[in-house]
Amino acid sequence: MAKFNINDKVGDIVSFYPAAADIFMAYNIDFCCGGDRLLEVAAQEKAVDAAKVLDEINKKYEAFLKEKQDYEDYTKYSSKDLIDHIVNTHHKYLWEEMPILSKLTQRILAAHGDNHPELNKVKTLYEDLRKELGDHLKKEEEILFPLMKAYEEAKEGKAKDNMLEGIRSLQDEHESAGNILKELRKVTCDYELPGDACRTYDLTYVKLQEMERDIFLHIHLENNILFKRYEE
Numbered sequence: 001m002a003k004f005n006i007n008d009k010v011g012d013i014v015s016f017y018p019a020a021a022d023i024f025m026a027y028n029i030d031f032c033c034g035g036d037r038l039l040e041v042a043a044q045e046k047a048v049d050a051a052k053v054l055d056e057i058n059k060k061y062e063a064f065l066k067e068k069q070d071y072e073d074y075t076k077y078s079s080k081d082l083i084d085h086i087v088n089t090h091h092k093y094l095w096e097e098m099p100i101l102s103k104l105t106q107r108i109l110a111a112h113g114d115n116h117p118e119l120n121k122v123k124t125l126y127e128d129l130r131k132e133l134g135d136h137l138k139k140e141e142e143i144l145f146p147l148m149k150a151y152e153e154a155k156e157g158k159a160k161d162n163m164l165e166g167i168r169s170l171q172d173e174h175e176s177a178g179n180i181l182k183e184l185r186k187v188t189c190d191y192e193l194p195g196d197a198c199r200t201y202d203l204t205y206v207k208l209q210e211m212e213r214d215i216f217l218h219i220h221l222e223n224n225i226l227f228k229r230y231e232e
Contacts, residue, residue, distance in 0.1 A: 003017075003058060003061050003062075004017075004020075004039070004054060004057055004058055004061070005039075005054065006038065006039045006040040006043075006050045006051070006054055007038050007039070007040065008038065008039055009035060009036055009037065009038060009039070010024060010029060010030075010031040010034065010035055010037060010038075010039055010042050011031055011032070011034075011035020011036060011220065011223065011224035012035075012224070013031070013039065013057065014031045014035070014220055014224070015074070015075055015220075015224050015225055016075070017057070017061050017064070017071075018071050018072070018074075018217075019060060019061075019064065019071065020057045020060070020061075021213075021216070021217060021220070023053065023056050023057055023060065024042075024053075025213060025216065027043070027046055027048050027053055028046055028182075028185070028190075029042045029043065029045075029046055029048070029053070030042065030178065030182075030216075031216070031220060031224075032174070032178065032216045032217075032218075032219035032220040032223055032224070033171075033174050033175050033178040033219060033223065035220060035223055035224040039053065039054060074221055074225055075225055078152075079148060079149075079152055079226060079229060080149055080152060082221065082225065082226050083145050083148060083149065083226070085221075086140075086218065086221055086222065086226070087140075087141060087145065090214060090215075090217070090218035090221075091137050091140070091141065093214055094133055094137060094211070094214070094215075094218075095137070097207065097210075097211055098130050098133065098134070100207070101126060101130075101204070101207055101208065101211065102126070102127065102130060104200065104203065104204040104207065105119075105122060105123045105126045105127075105204060106123060107200055107204075108198075108200055108201045108204050109122070109123045111198065111200070111201075112194075112196070112197075112198075112201060115194075115196065116194060118187050118188070121187045122184065122187055122188060125180055125183055125184050125187065126184070126208070128180055129177060129180045129181070129184070132173065132176055132177050132180065133177060133215075135173075136170065136173045136174075136177065139166075139169075139170060139173075140170065143166060144163070144166040144167065144170060147159060147162055147163045147166060148163055148226075148230075151163050151230075160230070163230060164230060164231070167227045167230065167231065170222075171223060171227065174219045174222070174223060177215065177219070178215075178216075178219065181212050181215060181216075184208065184212075185212070188205065188208075191205045191208065191209055193205060
């Protein structure tokens with residue numbers, strides 16, 4: 001019997017079965033900032049067959065059950081533990097990778113920019129993303145996450161009001177970062193390498209896609225699991 005259906009929200013599907021994220025990403029379906037949309041609606045927006053996507057997810061889930069695979073169920077994490085996981089895993093990754101990708105995007109622009117003018121746009125978009133994320137991570141680490149932990153300890157009304165205001169502000173920033181990632185995918189034609197691409201060009205596009213995946217999972221954990229606890 002199928003576990004999921006086209007009337008399930010895409011964010012809820014990934015919360016329950018994290019491996020579905022890879023299928024959604026293959027179809028460019030947004031499951032983080034757009035996690036509150038029904039699968040049927042999200043698929044229509046990308047002009048893909050919702051039934052086909054659903055079938056892939058259910059088959060993968062059924063195989064997962066038969067093989068008794070394991071995965072981290074982040075919905076069962078306490079808020080404090082989930083915050084610590086986000087900071088120690090996703091924030092740490094971004095702080096380490098962002099300066100590396102800044103150098104790589106500059107290097108391929110210098111070497112290939114004359115023949116591939118779209119790399120100017122790639123560099124500009126990436127630096128916009130880096131600035132957006134740098135400011136965003138600091139706000140989470142220095143303001144919002146301490147507020148959330150304080151609220152968990154005190155359960156006091158004013159702390160919750162401040163926390164909810166911070167959540168709404170950061171959700172808008174998630175949307176902005178997500179839009180930059182979508183524009184990067186559009187400018188690079190889904191990271192298609194040209195015939196004259198060198199190893200550095202290839203590495204840059206691989207790393208950009210790895211960062212995209214990590215950011216989407218990062219935003220998903222916040223929007224669809226952590227923040228949702230307090231908004232409800």
